[in-house]
Amino acid sequence: MKNYDYLIVGAGLFGCTFAYKARQAGRRCLVIDKRPHLGGNIYCEDVEGIHVHKYGAHIFHTSNKKVWDFVNSIVEFNRYTNSPLANYKGRLFNLPFNMNTFHQMWGVTTPEMAVAKIEEQKRQAVEALGGREPSNLEEQALVLVGKDIFEILIKEYTEKQWGRKCSELPAFIIKRLPVRLIFDNNYFNDKYQGIPIGGYNRLIDGLLEGVECKTNVDFFSSEYKANWRNMADKLVYTGAIDEYFDYKLGKLDWRTVSFKTRVEDKPNYQGNAVVNYTSHEQPYTRVIEHKHFEMFGQEVYDCPKTVVSEEYSTEYKDGMEPYYPVNDSRNNALAEQYRELAMKEQNVIFGGRLAQYKYFDMAPIIEQVLGLEIG
Numbered sequence: 001m002k003n004y005d006y007l008i009v010g011a012g013l014f015g016c017t018f019a020y021k022a023r024q025a026g027r028r029c030l031v032i033d034k035r036p037h038l039g040g041n042i043y044c045e046d047v048e049g050i051h052v053h054k055y056g057a058h059i060f061h062t063s064n065k066k067v068w069d070f071v072n073s074i075v076e077f078n079r080y081t082n083s084p085l086a087n088y089k090g091r092l093f094n095l096p097f098n099m100n101t102f103h104q105m106w107g108v109t110t111p112e113m114a115v116a117k118i119e120e121q122k123r124q125a126v127e128a129l130g131g132r133e134p135s136n137l138e139e140q141a142l143v144l145v146g147k148d149i150f151e152i153l154i155k156e157y158t159e160k161q162w163g164r165k166c167s168e169l170p171a172f173i174i175k176r177l178p179v180r181l182i183f184d185n186n187y188f189n190d191k192y193q194g195i196p197i198g199g200y201n202r203l204i205d206g207l208l209e210g211v212e213c214k215t216n217v218d219f220f221s222s223e224y225k226a227n228w229r230n231m232a233d234k235l236v237y238t239g240a241i242d243e244y245f246d247y248k249l250g251k252l253d254w255r256t257v258s259f260k261t262r263v264e265d266k267p268n269y270q271g272n273a274v275v276n277y278t279s280h281e282q283p284y285t286r287v288i289e290h291k292h293f294e295m296f297g298q299e300v301y302d303c304p305k306t307v308v309s310e311e312y313s314t315e316y317k318d319g320m321e322p323y324y325p326v327n328d329s330r331n332n333a334l335a336e337q338y339r340e341l342a343m344k345e346q347n348v349i350f351g352g353r354l355a356q357y358k359y360f361d362m363a364p365i366i367e368q369v370l371g372l373e374i375g
């Protein structure tokens with residue numbers, strides 16, 4: 001008899017949720033991960049009593065009640081509401097674009113005044129095109145929201161993100177730029193959002209309770225790749241799809257982000273979890289102050305230090321963290337070819353963001369696993 005029903009490669013949210021469901025169904029699982037810790041990209045490091053989102057800030061949000069109830073059955077979530085700020089040359093603006101932003105930008109106090117201002121600037125942008133369609137991101141954004149919002153909140157931030165001028169980026173990157181004509185700084189439109197009380201590691205620990213796990217084990221540089229069929233009936237693979245097939249059709253490209261994290265010897269550095277830096281004056285795109293995800297009111301001051309991370313857009317090279325798939329025609333076509341190969345693999349479930357070569361928020365990842373029949 002084989003030791004396990006499932007060998008699960010990758011202890012990210014997909015692998016952990018799968019392990020939880022399989023264990024509930026009475027299945028024996030082994031979870032392996034090549035990193036020295038469990039949790040994949042939602043893993044947090046404890047620094048000065050603060051949960052530091054090591055692989056980038058993660059905010060859980062969903063409108064799916066089943067998903068929300070599921071995660072809350074593992075660990076209760078707090079009331080964190082994402083309401084980022086933009087800092088442009090020392091001036092602060094609320095995000096997403098809403099009545100607070102427009103008041104800060106123009107002093108307007110009513111939706112009518114804001115609409116009049118935006119429409120006037122949009123009209124100027126359309127006139128400047130002289131009847132032709134926008135041919136690049138800059139023209140597209142100007143037509144959608146006008147000059148002031150574009151120049152203060154979009155232009156230089158986007159250039160830092162992409163490493164190219166907005167006038168050299170394709171128009172399709174920005175399809176819509178929603179503006180809210182109410183005073184509402186809540187970034188997400190979802191019904192539910194929050195952070196697990198006690199941090200994301202609690203969610204991972206809860207999902208993996210009673211499941212055998214091994215860290216520092218790479219599926220490829222170990223006995224597992226060659227032997228897994230002797231160990232388990234089925235494989236749940238959440239690593240990179242091209243790596244699974246030994247890159248035989250070519251390598252998929254990724255985009256990445258790098259972080260510079262430091263401890264500040266003060267309880268409160270920027271007064272908010274997320275501040276976007278929308279001018280070229282700073283080389284980074286955002287500064288995250290991790291404690292504000294989980295500490296509120298006096299709790300901020302009860303913890304004497306704070307941890308901040310600057311985020312930098314970085315060109316991806318081998319060995320870096322593969323964060324975002326590149327949605328161009330070469331990569332989309334290549335990923336599709338790999339997916340076709342994956343469909344032919346017997347007793348292997350390819351799941352999660354790396355194996356599907358698609359960006360997913362956390363909630364859709366959980367929704368996918370909850371929808372699987374675990375036999």
Ligand SMILES: Cc1cc2nc3c(=O)[nH]c(=O)nc-3n(C[C@H](O)[C@H](O)[C@H](O)COP(=O)(O)OP(=O)(O)OC[C@H]3O[C@@H](n4cnc5c(N)ncnc54)[C@H](O)[C@@H]3O)c2cc1C
Nearest residue numbers: 010012013014034040041056058059219239352353361362
């Ligand atoms: C910068 C960033 C910010 C994000 N912010 C948010 C957010 O605010 N809200 C939100 O809902 N979502 C956010 N996400 C998305 C979220 O991270 C994903 O939905 C989630 O991590 C997907 O889980 P996963 O299990 O598919 O992948 P991962 O968490 O990446 O897990 C895959 C695991 O597989 C392991 N692995 C890979 N290859 C091997 C191998 N050969 N052998 C052994 N182990 C292997 C890896 O080490 C990793 O631990 C963000 C993503 C990024 C990149």
